[in-house]
Amino acid sequence: MVVATPGRLIDLLERDALSLADLKYLILDEADEMMNMGFKAEIDKILTSCNKDITKMLFTATMPGDVKQIIKDYLRPDFVEIRINAEEFVNQKIDHQYLVYKQGEKLDYLKAFLSEHPDQRGIAFCRTKVAAKRLAKQLAGFEVTADALHGNLNQEMRDKVMRGFKKGRINLLVATDIAARGIDVKDLDYIIHYHMPEKSEYYTHRSGRTARAGKSGVSICLVKTEELEDIQSLESELNIQFTPLNIMLKPEQPGNLITLYMNIGFAQGFNKGNLREFMVEEAGLNQDDIQNTVVEDNRSYFDIPQKYEQQIILNLKGFKLAHRNLKITLNGENSKRNIY
Numbered sequence: 001m002v003v004a005t006p007g008r009l010i011d012l013l014e015r016d017a018l019s020l021a022d023l024k025y026l027i028l029d030e031a032d033e034m035m036n037m038g039f040k041a042e043i044d045k046i047l048t049s050c051n052k053d054i055t056k057m058l059f060t061a062t063m064p065g066d067v068k069q070i071i072k073d074y075l076r077p078d079f080v081e082i083r084i085n086a087e088e089f090v091n092q093k094i095d096h097q098y099l100v101y102k103q104g105e106k107l108d109y110l111k112a113f114l115s116e117h118p119d120q121r122g123i124a125f126c127r128t129k130v131a132a133k134r135l136a137k138q139l140a141g142f143e144v145t146a147d148a149l150h151g152n153l154n155q156e157m158r159d160k161v162m163r164g165f166k167k168g169r170i171n172l173l174v175a176t177d178i179a180a181r182g183i184d185v186k187d188l189d190y191i192i193h194y195h196m197p198e199k200s201e202y203y204t205h206r207s208g209r210t211a212r213a214g215k216s217g218v219s220i221c222l223v224k225t226e227e228l229e230d231i232q233s234l235e236s237e238l239n240i241q242f243t244p245l246n247i248m249l250k251p252e253q254p255g256n257l258i259t260l261y262m263n264i265g266f267a268q269g270f271n272k273g274n275l276r277e278f279m280v281e282e283a284g285l286n287q288d289d290i291q292n293t294v295v296e297d298n299r300s301y302f303d304i305p306q307k308y309e310q311q312i313i314l315n316l317k318g319f320k321l322a323h324r325n326l327k328i329t330l331n332g333e334n335s336k337r338n339i340y
Contacts, residue, residue, distance in 0.1 A: 124146075124175070309330070
């Protein structure tokens with residue numbers, strides 16, 4: 001038995017390291033996802049490399065045009081189609097919940113939920129790679145350890161993140177829908193839809209990461225009031241029932257401002273605007289968090305709420321910019337307190 005990605009299998013075939021001459025069965029798993037990822041040409045090449053009389057099986061959650069074309073071109077005219085009904089497809093041991101948040105409170109509600117479940121593990125799904133990366137950075141230094149898994153990571157980094165998650169060094173995996181299928185991690189307590197899925201089948205695949213092997217789990221959607229109709233649509237399409245989740249936010253205490261000095265400035269191509277953009281992208285800050293920004297030739301400094309100090313340290317430790325080691329000093333050079 002050979003289990004391979006399309007590209008790797010073709011590489012082996014082209015180097016004559018593998019032969020399909022004696023192949024009896026060919027299975028295309030997650031066929032629609034392979035089409036979405038642009039593997040149509042590779043799948044065509046693999047299928048034409050096989051004998052026509054072998055048994056072919058195709059598994060797919062949806063039936064887009066590319067998948068229908070594969071069926072037409074490569075499966076026998078008398079192929080058998082097996083469909084699983086939605087009510088049978090959704091795991092009955094998943095408790096479906098939703099939490100309504102107001103603008104600007106989404107991250108606070110997520111942190112509040114995580115604080116109530118510090119010893120549990122789960123996955124938070126975001127719709128884009130940028131959003132997943134940003135959310136993981138926003139959770140840096142929080143009491144629950146988080147890391148991101150998305151399509152911009154190379155295979156080595158993906159493996160590193162997954163090892164940490166499976167071994168319990170990471171409590172929360174922040175992921176795009178790349179993790180919604182094919183990843184089996186034991187004993188996940190919850191799934192959080194930080195961004196609502198675009199399709200109902202995506203919700204099914206995401207939620208299916210929990211409540212595996214006969215165990216129960218929780219699937220939580222974070223929604224604004226205007227997104228409640230999406231909850232109703234999922235209930236109707238998947239024959240499931242959602243219940244509201246109530247979490248109380250603790251009043252935020254006014255925090256002190258601290259001044260951070262950095263060894264980058266005009267000479268390194270920074271001005272006030274792109275310095276703030278740099279801190280938003282690489283440190284997970286919001287634009288409004290960065291105040292009183294000053295940029296000089298080889299130095300810049302700005303004020304931030306003290307609560308973000310640890311978040312910045314963890315996100316920027318070891319960061320290099322044009323072969324220059326980024327150094328951050330707290331409250332001025334005279335304090336001699338280098339963060340790193």
